[in-house]
Amino acid sequence: MNLLEPVGIPDTEAVMGWRSDFPILRESVHGKPLVYLDNAATTQKPASVIAAEQAYYEHDNANVHRGVHLLSQRATDAYEGARARIARFIGAAHEKEIVYTRGTTEAINLVAQSYARPRLQPGDEVLITAMEHHSNIVPWQLVCAQTGALLKVTPIDDDGTLDLDVYERLLGPRTRMAAVSHASNALGTVNPLAQMIELAHARGVPVLVDGAQAIAHLPVDVAALDCDFYAFSGHKIYGPTGIGALYAKAALLDAMPPWQGGGDMIRSVTFEKTEYNVIPWRFEAGTPNIAGAIGLGAALDYVSVIGLEVAQRHEADLLAYANAALRAMPNVRIIGMAKQKLGIVSFVMENAHAHDIGTILDQCGVAVRTGHHCAMPVMERYGVPATVRASFALYNTRAEVDALLDGLARVEEVFPL
Numbered sequence: 001m002n003l004l005e006p007v008g009i010p011d012t013e014a015v016m017g018w019r020s021d022f023p024i025l026r027e028s029v030h031g032k033p034l035v036y037l038d039n040a041a042t043t044q045k046p047a048s049v050i051a052a053e054q055a056y057y058e059h060d061n062a063n064v065h066r067g068v069h070l071l072s073q074r075a076t077d078a079y080e081g082a083r084a085r086i087a088r089f090i091g092a093a094h095e096k097e098i099v100y101t102r103g104t105t106e107a108i109n110l111v112a113q114s115y116a117r118p119r120l121q122p123g124d125e126v127l128i129t130a131m132e133h134h135s136n137i138v139p140w141q142l143v144c145a146q147t148g149a150l151l152k153v154t155p156i157d158d159d160g161t162l163d164l165d166v167y168e169r170l171l172g173p174r175t176r177m178a179a180v181s182h183a184s185n186a187l188g189t190v191n192p193l194a195q196m197i198e199l200a201h202a203r204g205v206p207v208l209v210d211g212a213q214a215i216a217h218l219p220v221d222v223a224a225l226d227c228d229f230y231a232f233s234g235h236k237i238y239g240p241t242g243i244g245a246l247y248a249k250a251a252l253l254d255a256m257p258p259w260q261g262g263g264d265m266i267r268s269v270t271f272e273k274t275e276y277n278v279i280p281w282r283f284e285a286g287t288p289n290i291a292g293a294i295g296l297g298a299a300l301d302y303v304s305v306i307g308l309e310v311a312q313r314h315e316a317d318l319l320a321y322a323n324a325a326l327r328a329m330p331n332v333r334i335i336g337m338a339k340q341k342l343g344i345v346s347f348v349m350e351n352a353h354a355h356d357i358g359t360i361l362d363q364c365g366v367a368v369r370t371g372h373h374c375a376m377p378v379m380e381r382y383g384v385p386a387t388v389r390a391s392f393a394l395y396n397t398r399a400e401v402d403a404l405l406d407g408l409a410r411v412e413e414v415f416p417l
């Protein structure tokens with residue numbers, strides 16, 4: 001299905017129902033109703049997620065795994081139950097393939113340090129793309145500096161699409177790892193993952209997918225994709241901050257040494273020798289974010305009831321609506337016009353700096369992100385210091401896009417051409 005095709009979009013009543021699930025959407029800012037269009041940075045949380053965290057603290061709070069008492073057992077069941085829900089949500093074969101992390105960034109660092117570092121030799125190559133978030137660049141730069149490996153970068157076309165011919169050529173005899181975003185936070189581009197993974201696997205190269213942006217907007221099936229690693233953050237999918245997950249094929253995880261040492265990741269410790277726990281706990285040193293995991297489980301339940309396909313069509317409709325209006329504005333340049341896009345529109349205006357636009361929009365109650373979006377190489381690629389980014393979630397409406405457009409009209413008044 002073309003992601004831009006707004007077919008079978010939910011009716012307004014359904015969307016208004018979803019909105020009412022999010023208490024924060026009733027807030028006002030600067031005396032105006034909040035129009036929250038900064039969802040690529042973080043999403044808002046439905047009442048069910050907030051309630052799940054509160055219920056844990058009110059009724060079950062205890063440390064996991066180590067206690068024989070009832071509260072500890074309840075906390076452990078809830079924590080491990082959420083892991084099973086994550087596995088089901090992304091189509092993992094087994095819950096042992098899900099490692100809790102603080103988020104996408106920590107998951108990628110774990111793979112770079114525990115999987116890649118022991119395998120990389122001087123002159124080996126790690127292949128990323130020019131549209132990566134810093135979180136999928138810097139961990140690879142660090143491991144390259146540690147091992148003498150080289151970082152290679154697949155370029156992007158003017159419209160924000162990866163150059164797959166170059167990607168294929170860059171998958172060379174020294175490539176040991178490919179790391180690619182499922183979708184770009186700065187451009188919205190959705191990458192042809194299945195094809196990219198197949199090309200890499202044909203050369204024996206494992207693939208890590210940065211799913212930070214895709215997770216809340218596209219159904220993910222790691223088994224069908226056959227990716228080796230998939231990283232995502234809870235807060236991007238209506239869940240809490242400080243919790244996320246790494247999916248990794250069991251055989252790969254089994255062969256990886258621990259990354260951090262401490263409690264919970266051991267089987268036995270003496271001063272002479274430590275035996276490590278089995279996967280996934282081998283990678284979860286210390287008391288974990290138990291409430292966060294439970295909140296994430298509740299968030300996945302929430303979106304599962306709505307259905308990501310339904311939400312995706314609604315967001316595609318908002319994107320098409322915003323795109324049409326922005327394209328009609330002569331002083332607006334949209335950065336990233338790939339055919340396959342999430343509901344993210346990044347743009348610059350001829351007469352005003354992104355930060356000024358963001359400030360004026362804020363005064364109108366409209367929250368957007370301005371800046372480099374932790375993707376400075378993308379800004380460099382398009383020759384801009386910063387963009388304004390409006391990013392949609394399932395609770396946004398066309399009326400909110402109109403509020404954005406009204407705000408931009410105000411920007412034009414303040415900064416006339």
Ligand SMILES: Cc1ncc(COP(=O)(O)O)c(C=O)c1O
Pocket residue numbers: 040041102103104105106133135136181183184185210212213233374
């Ligand atoms: C594409 C992408 N990758 C990685 C990250 C990092 O996610 P986190 O800060 O939750 O670890 C983000 C966050 O914006 C992102 O958009």
